[in-house]
Amino acid sequence: MANNHSDIRRIDEFILGIRHEAPLLVGVIPFGLIFGVLGIEAGLTPFQVMTMSVIIFGGASQIIFLELFASGASPYLVSSTVGVVNLRHALYSARVSPYFSRLTLGWKVILSYLLTDEAYAMTIRRLENRPHNPVMHYHLLGTGLCLWSSWQITTFLGIMLGAAIPPSLGLGFAIPLTFMTIVVPYLANWPHFVAILVSGSIAIMTYHMPWKLNLIIAAIAGMLAGYLAEILHKNNDADKSTTGYSQ
């Protein structure tokens, strides 16, 4: 009986995860389609595009991959840049780890693989509201698998779409446009605004450097600038409860 009861709780938690994740799919669906289309546009085979979505499973970083690959960057630079942009997931990993410390290694591997921005965003709230629920990992399984299937399906549809679009249309400009939609909401946040200004300017000032090193240099400068702006901002109005960023 007790077993049956906890089975039901597991399924409930899993379904709740899917339900919490569903509204976020509005943003994920066009993104996946765009990735599929651009992958074909960049000259990858449908199989390579599809496999990338399974192996990397990280929205913006996969488009960065395409952008660098198409411009002839070395595989080392491509994978380092993807690695750098995904470093923020270490933050998520740190935040959720106390709740999953008793799970088996298999569970830890699966949950880590599914730990994307969108799954984390919904699951961390649930974890913090119900910290002592022993079946809580099923919530992340729900949010994660919901996002995972949407990403794979939309990648696939994007590949089909990309094969139908003539390459002469020049869709490459869609890459900076896609990234802009991610960055735009941060313009209103002062430290992020500083990070954006500094990173953009440095990328241009150092653009002549070999191997697209300007991107890494600009990214590091932008991070430092954002962090400094956050500290100065906090010191300026220490009595107001402002946090520099929200992830």
Next chain:
Amino acid sequence: MIWFAIIISGLFTFLTRFSFIGGLAGRPLPPTVRAMLGYVTTAVLTAIIASEVLIINDHFIIADNPQIPAFVLAAVIALIFRNIVLTIATGLLTLWVCQHMIY
């Protein structure tokens, strides 16, 4: 070559996500590092945006760059509507119009 890049990228990404859950990281992230990581995405994406929009064929181009009006108009649409499809359609269409009619 490309498979190498895909697999290494996937491995980096997975290991980052696994770092604390799997107990690979011995101690908690220092607050400074944590704060800086909050700016990684914005910084990397902006660097790519800037070099894509403002640099054409290895040259920094401001005048006679049809990508600039297209990008600015798309940014305005993004700010108002927060809609990714509408934003990209606006940008691509404006670029196309600029390239074929004005420049």
